Amino acid sequence: MAAPPVTRSDTSFRTQAIVFAIMAVALAAAPAAIYPVFLMKAMCFALFACAFNLLIGYVGLLSFGHAAFFGMASYVAAHAAKVWGLPPELAILAGTAAAGGIGAVFGAIAIRRQGIYFAMITLALSQMVYFFCLQAPFTGGEDGIQAVPLGNMFGVLDLKDTTTLYAVVLAIFLGGFLFIYRVIHSPFGQVLKAIRENEPRAISLGYSVDRYKLIAFVLSSSLAGLAGATKALVVQLASLTDVHWSMSGEVVLMTLLGGLGTVFGPVVGAVVIIAMQNYLAQLGSWLTIAQGVIFVVCVLAFRRGIVGELGRLMGKRL
Amino acid sequence: MKTLRSLGLAAILALAAGPAHAQWSDGTIKIGVLTDMSSLYTDLSGAGSVLAARFAVEDFGAAAKGMKVEIVNADHQNKADVGSTIARQWYDVDKVDVIVDTPNSGVALAVTEITREKNKVFLVSGAASSALTGAKCSANTVHWTYDTWALANGTGRAIVRTGGDTWYFLTADYAFGHQLEADTENVVKEMNGKVLGKVRHPLNSSDFSSFLLQAQASKAKIIGLANAGGDTVNSIKQAAEFGIVAGGQNLAGLLVFITDVHSLGLKTAQGLIFTEAWYWDANDTNRAFAARFSAANKGIHPTMIHAGVYSAVTHYLKSLEALKNDADGKAVVERMKATPTDDRLFGKGTIRADGRKIHDMYLFEVKKPEESKKPWDYYKLRATIPAAEAFRPIDKGDCPLVKKG
Numbered sequence: 001m002a003a004p005p006v007t008r009s010d011t012s013f014r015t016q017a018i019v020f021a022i023m024a025v026a027l028a029a030a031p032a033a034i035y036p037v038f039l040m041k042a043m044c045f046a047l048f049a050c051a052f053n054l055l056i057g058y059v060g061l062l063s064f065g066h067a068a069f070f071g072m073a074s075y076v077a078a079h080a081a082k083v084w085g086l087p088p089e090l091a092i093l094a095g096t097a098a099a100g101g102i103g104a105v106f107g108a109i110a111i112r113r114q115g116i117y118f119a120m121i122t123l124a125l126s127q128m129v130y131f132f133c134l135q136a137p138f139t140g141g142e143d144g145i146q147a148v149p150l151g152n153m154f155g156v157l158d159l160k161d162t163t164t165l166y167a168v169v170l171a172i173f174l175g176g177f178l179f180i181y182r183v184i185h186s187p188f189g190q191v192l193k194a195i196r197e198n199e200p201r202a203i204s205l206g207y208s209v210d211r212y213k214l215i216a217f218v219l220s221s222s223l224a225g226l227a228g229a230t231k232a233l234v235v236q237l238a239s240l241t242d243v244h245w246s247m248s249g250e251v252v253l254m255t256l257l258g259g260l261g262t263v264f265g266p267v268v269g270a271v272v273i274i275a276m277q278n279y280l281a282q283l284g285s286w287l288t289i290a291q292g293v294i295f296v297v298c299v300l301a302f303r304r305g306i307v308g309e310l311g312r313l314m315g316k317r318l
Numbered sequence: 319m320k321t322l323r324s325l326g327l328a329a330i331l332a333l334a335a336g337p338a339h340a341q342w343s344d345g346t347i348k349i350g351v352l353t354d355m356s357s358l359y360t361d362l363s364g365a366g367s368v369l370a371a372r373f374a375v376e377d378f379g380a381a382a383k384g385m386k387v388e389i390v391n392a393d394h395q396n397k398a399d400v401g402s403t404i405a406r407q408w409y410d411v412d413k414v415d416v417i418v419d420t421p422n423s424g425v426a427l428a429v430t431e432i433t434r435e436k437n438k439v440f441l442v443s444g445a446a447s448s449a450l451t452g453a454k455c456s457a458n459t460v461h462w463t464y465d466t467w468a469l470a471n472g473t474g475r476a477i478v479r480t481g482g483d484t485w486y487f488l489t490a491d492y493a494f495g496h497q498l499e500a501d502t503e504n505v506v507k508e509m510n511g512k513v514l515g516k517v518r519h520p521l522n523s524s525d526f527s528s529f530l531l532q533a534q535a536s537k538a539k540i541i542g543l544a545n546a547g548g549d550t551v552n553s554i555k556q557a558a559e560f561g562i563v564a565g566g567q568n569l570a571g572l573l574v575f576i577t578d579v580h581s582l583g584l585k586t587a588q589g590l591i592f593t594e595a596w597y598w599d600a601n602d603t604n605r606a607f608a609a610r611f612s613a614a615n616k617g618i619h620p621t622m623i624h625a626g627v628y629s630a631v632t633h634y635l636k637s638l639e640a641l642k643n644d645a646d647g648k649a650v651v652e653r654m655k656a657t658p659t660d661d662r663l664f665g666k667g668t669i670r671a672d673g674r675k676i677h678d679m680y681l682f683e684v685k686k687p688e689e690s691k692k693p694w695d696y697y698k699l700r701a702t703i704p705a706a707e708a709f710r711p712i713d714k715g716d717c718p719l720v721k722k723g
Contacts, residue, residue: 038403141496142493144398
């Protein structure tokens with residue numbers, strides 16, 4: 001141990017930067033080996049899980065209604081691109097803004113309560129969004145919105161080319177990821193963590209806790225919306241699956257499996273779950289059982305999640 | 319090395335086969351059966367459809383004709399995005415040439431769009447929406463067995479004609495249910511019948527009590543069940559418990575399959591009237607097919623969807639044999655439309671420009687328990703709806719392919 005003394009957060013930052021670089025390079029190179037549409041879908045869910053993790057991992061708020069933001073954004077983006085004929089960048093923005101707007105309303109109502117009550121309020125509100133989407137004419141009910149046109153991003157990037165689309169999705173994912181990282185490590189993020197650790201103390205220190213929670217909620221819902229809107233363009237359809245409550249459960253599973261409150265955990269969790277759904281589709285109903293078993297094992301055996309346990313072994317925060 | 323060797327092999331084969339050698343993209347004709355393996359459409363489509371496709375390939379004698387045919391299958395879980403991801407991956411990565419069956423109209427519509435984009439072939443047997451050959455028709459899609467218009471037309475007309483002139487609809491709340499309801503409503507009104515009301519229930523419901531009570535209170539003579547699969551079974555069962563049929567109202571199943579009647583039992587289902595495209599006990603060839611099918615499928619007899627898969631795959635392979643090329647999906651479907659269909663199960667028929675396969679439809683009534691003489695002996699034939707009247711007239715569907723032609 002002759003190295004100069006460094007603080008723990010310094011080494012953590014260095015490790016995280018290295019891991020991020022590895023992740024970015026791996027994702028950029030992966031389409032050569034793995035089906036790109038699958039990778040794009042996985043990245044959308046990874047961003048979704050990261051957005052969810054921002055709320056539960058760093059503010060300690062368990063939202064059970066994130067499917068509403070994800071799904072609604074994908075409907076709005078699909079509708080904007082197909083019916084209004086907006087270019088993809090505006091369609092994605094419209095979806096993100098819609099999710100942020102709903103998030104502001106949901107957040108304003110839900111943050112007044114803690115714990116299980118918070119979770120139930122978000123669940124109830126997201127069920128309202130689900131039934132709205134089931135009945136509203138523009139969503140197409142069970143059929144969803146199909147054949148969403150891809151068009152040209154910024155007028156120059158032809159998204160019909162899979163490689164271009166992949167690059168755009170990769171950029172959105174990495175951008176969203178870095179944004180979340182920046183938020184977590186800002187003074188604002190420190191306050192969020194203080195609220196998570198001890199809310200009364202944060203209040204006594206003079207922080208307007210409700211305002212911080214609301215901002216975090218809106219950020220999380222907007223980023224979930226960004227993921228949903230991007231997914232609508234990737235798979236070229238928006239359907240009820242994305243607003244269904246089981247999607248809210250799935251994102252909890254992804255985050256827990258990867259590691260709650262870790263930077264990279266949700267990404268790993270999302271990739272694992274999406275890969276299972278994709279490559280084990282032949283199993284039929286056994287797939288859901290397998291997911292349940294993994295969840296149980298995760299909660300019983302490694303409660304920090306895959307990345308959380310790895311970080312503990314390495315003595316670093318990942 | 320491996321590629322070199324297979325290239326060499328291919329060259330030798332090509333020389334041996336001479337100028338008539340067929341152009342199978344990547345050497346194999348790959349059939350993807352995309353269906354519901356785990357939920358409400360499992361019995362009426364599911365593994366049975368994979369089996370029917372396999373029988374079709376065997377009976378066609380593909381191997382003897384030098385055609386290498388492979389069948390893959392997957393579960394779309396009744397989710398459009400799962401179904402479309404599978405379809406995309408099949409076309410892009412797994413080199414699937416044709417997707418068949420696909421119960422659930424939502425998934426089928428999504429697959430239609432992808433098939434059009436990738437210029438492959440989509441043979442629908444399981445899905446019902448008449449939009450597949452209407453506003454959303456595609457030059458790459460053939461809709462084989464039945465559609466909502468044919469069912470509504472067959473059942474609606476026959477029942478109104480025999481005095482059932484007031485209707486109340488119990489509708490599954492998704493696109494398929496709405497379409498079935500709208501098509502039947504039009505027929506009923508056209509025949510001067512009246513629709514007293516309608517109520518919509520969520521897909522995959524287990525409790526129909528409040529909906530059935532509303533239907534009962536409407537005092538309509540006929541309660542039309544615009545739903546499918548497990549939903550139909552549950553609503554018929556619960557209607558029996560509420561004594562709806564005993565109280566003088568009648569149930570009209572707008573989409574009933576023989577597997578539904580089987581799980582209901584004749585006691586509950588007797589007297590139910592509905593339209594189907596195919597019945598296993600109609601003639602000797604059908605009976606032979608059913609015997610072979612049920613032996614390999616845990617005793618479950620084939621539904622019209624299974625028969626449709628068999629018939630569609632047979633015609634597809636025949637057209638490929640004549641065309642000797644499977645690369646251009648549009649050309650394959652054009653060829654399929656140009657040749658009259660002829661197979662063991664559906665007999666002679668044609669495919670229209672909008673992709674609609676045309677054949678006779680049949681109006682069946684479920685037998686009373688004492689009339690049934692053997693296992694799966696469930697139907698009495700009430701009427702045959704001739705091919706010319708069975709399907710929506712081609713000019714009424716708003717199919718863009720027809721306007722151009």
